[in-house]
Amino acid sequence: MPLIPLRRQLLAALAGLALPAAAPARPEAASPRPTKVARPAQAAASAAAYAGHPEAMAFADAVAAAHGLDAARVRAQLGQARRQDSVRRLVMPPPAGVAKNWAAYRARFIDTQRVQAGLAFWRAQERWLALAEERWGVPPAIVVAIVGVETFYGRVMGNFRVIDALATLAFDFPPGRRDRSAFFRSELEELFVLAQREGSDPLAVKGSYAGAMGLPQFMPSSVNRYAVDFDGDGHIDLHANPADVVGSVAHYLAAFGWQRGMPTHYGVAVPVDSRDRAVLLGPDILPSFTAADFAERGAQLDAAGQAHTGPLALVELQNGDLAPSYVAGTQNFYVITRYNWSSYYAMAVIDLAAALQRGR
Numbered sequence: 001m002p003l004i005p006l007r008r009q010l011l012a013a014l015a016g017l018a019l020p021a022a023a024p025a026r027p028e029a030a031s032p033r034p035t036k037v038a039r040p041a042q043a044a045a046s047a048a049a050y051a052g053h054p055e056a057m058a059f060a061d062a063v064a065a066a067h068g069l070d071a072a073r074v075r076a077q078l079g080q081a082r083r084q085d086s087v088r089r090l091v092m093p094p095p096a097g098v099a100k101n102w103a104a105y106r107a108r109f110i111d112t113q114r115v116q117a118g119l120a121f122w123r124a125q126e127r128w129l130a131l132a133e134e135r136w137g138v139p140p141a142i143v144v145a146i147v148g149v150e151t152f153y154g155r156v157m158g159n160f161r162v163i164d165a166l167a168t169l170a171f172d173f174p175p176g177r178r179d180r181s182a183f184f185r186s187e188l189e190e191l192f193v194l195a196q197r198e199g200s201d202p203l204a205v206k207g208s209y210a211g212a213m214g215l216p217q218f219m220p221s222s223v224n225r226y227a228v229d230f231d232g233d234g235h236i237d238l239h240a241n242p243a244d245v246v247g248s249v250a251h252y253l254a255a256f257g258w259q260r261g262m263p264t265h266y267g268v269a270v271p272v273d274s275r276d277r278a279v280l281l282g283p284d285i286l287p288s289f290t291a292a293d294f295a296e297r298g299a300q301l302d303a304a305g306q307a308h309t310g311p312l313a314l315v316e317l318q319n320g321d322l323a324p325s326y327v328a329g330t331q332n333f334y335v336i337t338r339y340n341w342s343s344y345y346a347m348a349v350i351d352l353a354a355a356l357q358r359g360r
Helices: 008-015 040-047 054-067 073-081 085-090 104-109 112-124 126-134 142-153 162-171 180-200 220-226 243-253 274-281 291-296 331-338 343-359
Strands: 313-319 322-329
Touching: 040 126, 040 343, 054 073, 054 331, 073 180, 085 162, 085 313, 104 313, 104 322, 112 126, 112 142, 126 142, 126 220, 126 243, 142 180, 162 180, 180 220, 180 313, 220 243, 243 331, 274 313, 274 331, 313 331, 313 343, 322 331, 322 343, 331 343
Parallel strands: none
Antiparallel strands: 313 322
8 A cells, every 4th residue: 555646646747657456555646636626515525424324334343352451441532523525536447438648657756856855865765775784685765765755855645644545445336337345444444453552542443545544655555564663662653764765664574575686677689579568568567478488479578677587567657649658567566566556656666766866
C-alpha cells in the first residue's frame, strides 16, 4: 500500500497510472489536479467532522469490539476526523487519454540531488543496511532507492492527517471510479490497532492523501504486518528511526519473495511478430515464461538472461509517442512491484539503485 501526489506522490501522474487493485506498502499515486479555490460550501464540507456520521460511529464501535479497545475513545478519535475534499480529488484516476511516459517518469527520480541524498543516507545507515542484507538478502542499493523514490529520504512524507485521509476514503469515497471504500475502512481499522499497540495518538500521524506513512510510505496494514523494530528499542518508528525504516523495507521485500543474489531484469529485444509479442506481454509483470519460451517466440535475451533458470516477464514501458522500452523482469522485479504495483515504479527504483551503486 509505498503507491500514489502532494509529495512525490505525484509520481504516477507522468506514467498515467491508477490506484492499484490491492494493498502494497502504499497505494500508487493518482494524477495531480489543478489547484482550485474552494467555494464556501466546499470548504464547509471539507471541515465537516465525522462525530455525527452514523456509519462512522458504527464502524468505531465494531473496531473497538473486534480489538478490545475502548469504544468511547475510538468514537471520540474518529469523530475528530474531518472529510478532506482534496483527498477525494487526488484519489481519482488521470484523465482519459493521458499517455504513459517512462522517460519523463524516470527523470523525476534519477537526478543529482536525489543520488547525493541517497549516498548520504547509505553512509549514515551503512550498519543497518548491511545487517538487513545479511538477514533478508536485499541489497542496500534497493532499500536506499525505495526510500529515495518514496519520500526523497524523508523530505516529502505527506502532510495530511492520516485519520482524515482514511476516514474520507472510507466513508466518502468519490463516485466516478471503482469503489475502494472497503479497502480504506480496513486501513482505518489497522490505524487504530497500530495506535493501540504503539501507544500513539492516531490523530497526530501525518502522511499521504491515501494514508501512507513515514519514510517508506507504509500503509497502516503494512506497518502492522511487515514493519520491524530493527534496533530493538521497543517501538517501531518509520518517521524518525532510519534503522526501523531500513529493516522494514527489507523485511517487506523478503516477505513477498525476494531472491538473494537474483538480478531484477535482463536486456531483451522483442519479437518482430506482433502475435508473439502479444503472447509474451499477456501476463504483464507476472513472470510466466522461461528463457526458452522467450527464444521460441522470437525474443532475444542478453547472455545473462539466456542463462536464467527461473520465470521471466516481458515488461513494456511506454514512452509517449516514441517507441516503448522493454526489459525481461525476474521474480525480484515482480517483488518490487508488490511495494507499488507499477512496472514504471519498479524500474525507477532499479535505475536509482544502479546510480547509487555507481556513486559508491
